[in-house]
Amino acid sequence: MWDYTDKVKEHFFNPRNVGVIENPDGVGEVGSLACGDALKLTFKLDRSGRIVEAKFKTFGCASAIATSSVLTEMIKGMTIDEASQVTNKDIAVYLGGLPEQKMHCSVMGREALEAAIENYRTGGKKKHELEGKVVCNCFGVTESEIERVIKENNLTTVEEVTNYCKAGGGCGGCKGEIEKIIEKVQSGKIKEIPVSVPRKPGKLTNIQKIQLIQQTINEQIRPALRAHGGNIELIDVEGNKVIVAFRGMCAQCKLAEFTMKDVVEAKLREFVTEELFVEEETDSANQPHNHRG
Ligand code: FES
Numbered sequence: 132m133w134d135y136t137d138k139v140k141e142h143f144f145n146p147r148n149v150g151v152i153e154n155p156d157g158v159g160e161v162g163s164l165a166c167g168d169a170l171k172l173t174f175k176l177d178r179s180g181r182i183v184e185a186k187f188k189t190f191g192c193a194s195a196i197a198t199s200s201v202l203t204e205m206i207k208g209m210t211i212d213e214a215s216q217v218t219n220k221d222i223a224v225y226l227g228g229l230p231e232q233k234m235h236c237s238v239m240g241r242e243a244l245e246a247a248i249e250n251y252r253t254g255g256k257k258k259h260e261l262e263g264k265v266v267c268n269c270f271g272v273t274e275s276e277i278e279r280v281i282k283e284n285n286l287t288t289v290e291e292v293t294n295y296c297k298a299g300g301g302c303g304g305c306k307g308e309i310e311k312i313i314e315k316v317q318s319g320k321i322k323e324i325p326v327s328v329p330r331k332p333g334k335l336t337n338i339q340k341i342q343l344i345q346q347t348i349n350e351q352i353r354p355a356l357r358a359h360g361g362n363i364e365l366i367d368v369e370g371n372k373v374i375v376a377f378r379g380m381c382a383q384c385k386l387a388e389f390t391m392k393d394v395v396e397a398k399l400r401e402f403v404t405e406e407l408f409v410e411e412e413t414d415s416a417n418q419p420h421n422h423r424g
Pocket of ligand 1: 268
């Protein structure tokens with residue numbers, strides 16, 4: 132019996148947004164019944180380009196159902212660009228974690244979302260196809276997909292790779308090749324040059340300040356918000372005033388005021404300059420602002 136979190140169980144017993152949207156703006160289908168898991172994700176956009184509705188149909192285990200269910204909740208309210216940044220880690224964190232052996236369900240969710248976005252961006256013309264050389268024939272997993280799960284989740288063993296994308300979990304004939312890919316990715320990572328923007332330098336030009344604000348949002352703030360299904364967008368910088376907009380779950384959250392001061396402003400002051408103060412975008416007719424009312 133798997134050790135599932137309460138959130139996984141909740142979404143398994145009461146899955147949200149089950150079904151298929153008629154005339155969707157994006158459709159993504161990944162996996163196959165032969166491999167044991169399959170997921171179809173459809174979404175619709177509103178006039179401002181935000182995902183207003185998302186539905187799923189899946190064939191799989193409790194984790195596949197829970198993962199698909201939270202994914203449809205997470206992406207509601209997001210723009211296409213915001214949704215394209217959702218990672219399998221975000222999905223797993225949102226669920227309070229998944230058993231290691233079930234992490235491939237979170238990867239399948241991210242793949243279905245990417246396939247649906249690709250389908251939308253190509254005007255419904257393109258169906259998701261495997262890219263690159265197939266390494267694992269049993270599960271049809273390509274080299275680029277294996278590289279990606281290794282990089283994004285910092286995997287170091289074949290067993291972990293199997294947990295995240297199933298490659299290696301059948302006949303085992305591809306394990307040697309997976310080992311080589313792990314070695315290649317991990318040794319390449321050591322040589323990666325760290326980002327060179329300085330932290331809290333003495334004097335910043337306007338351009339440096341904006342770059343540093345954007346970098347702090349990307350690296351320090353957004354991951355924390357995305358873990359709870361939210362997101363944040365930098366709208367403008369006027370002197371020391373930083374104007375941002377909350378997206379996703381954050382846009383509806385009663386604690387947004389707190390998040391603004393104690394997370395966003397505090398981080399920007401820590402990593403950029405103590406003179407900064409943050410305000411929420413006021414002209415956002417499309418965004419709900421329940422926390423203001
Ligand atoms: S080819 Fe990968 S497990 Fe069989």
